[in-house]
Amino acid sequence: MHLHVPPAPAPALRSVLAALASPTAVREAPIPSLRGAQGPVTPELPLPVHVLDRIAPAGAAITRLAGWRFLLRRGGHAVAAAETMLTPDGWAFSHFFEGPYVASTERALRQAETMAQPHQARLLSVPELYMLTLWLHGDRDADGATGQPxxxxxxxxxxxxxxxxAAHRPHSVADLLPVLTLRVTRAATMLGSPAPA
Structure with a gap:
């Protein structure tokens, strides 16, 4: 398999397992697929979630690690996801969620598995555009929590x-980043805030 999923920090996984084992956390989650789960739900395919903080003057994307996201699988497919965050005390469970990004992530991962080149799977969020991408990093053995696109x-x-x-169409960072830069700059201008520098 050419797609590598980096290992999540053990405390992040433990926090998700503890949340799944907590009747209160599952009951209070606004996720019908978790509350009515028939059979075990397992956290799989941990992906580091990086956020696009800014675009440097030279055009490079500057990102930061925001958390780890686990797809929650039951019966061979993802039914929801769990996200963890870094706190002063270490990695902690943040929340469960469902929605289109869960199935879309699973689809993009399957698509990436068929690519000829080896990659490491990560997620890159662009909050200003309400956009999430599967980031396929060229160094499959790199530390998934660090590095820039x-x-x-x-x-x-x-x-x-x-x-x-277009969703589910792979773009090189060199091709897509200028489009994102233009859109983020426009969004910042429309909101009256300075564009990311």
Missing amino acids: AATDLLVPLAPAPPGI
Whole structure:
């Protein structure tokens, strides 16, 4: 298999397992697929979630690690996801969620498994555009929690993608980043805030 999923920190996984074992956490989650689960739900395919903080003057994407996301699988497919966050005391469970990004992530991962080049799977969030991408990093053995997108890395926009950007179509960072830069700059201008520098 050419797609590598980096291992999540053990405390992040333990926090998700503890939340799944907690009747209160599951009952209070607004996720019908978890509350009415028939059979075990297991956290799989941990992906580091990086957030696009800014775009440097030279055009490089500057990101930061925001958490780890686990797909929650039952019966061979993802029914929801769990996210963890870094706190002063270490990794902790944040929340469960469902919605289109769960199925879209699973689809993009299957798509990436068929690619000829080896990649490491990560997620890249662009909050200003309400956009999430599967980030296929070219160094499959790198630390998934660190590093910045390389020009040759691939970004696969997840559905729903912003208008004019096709979901599930791989783009090199070099091709997609200028489009994102323009859109983020426009969004910042429309909101009256300075564009990310």
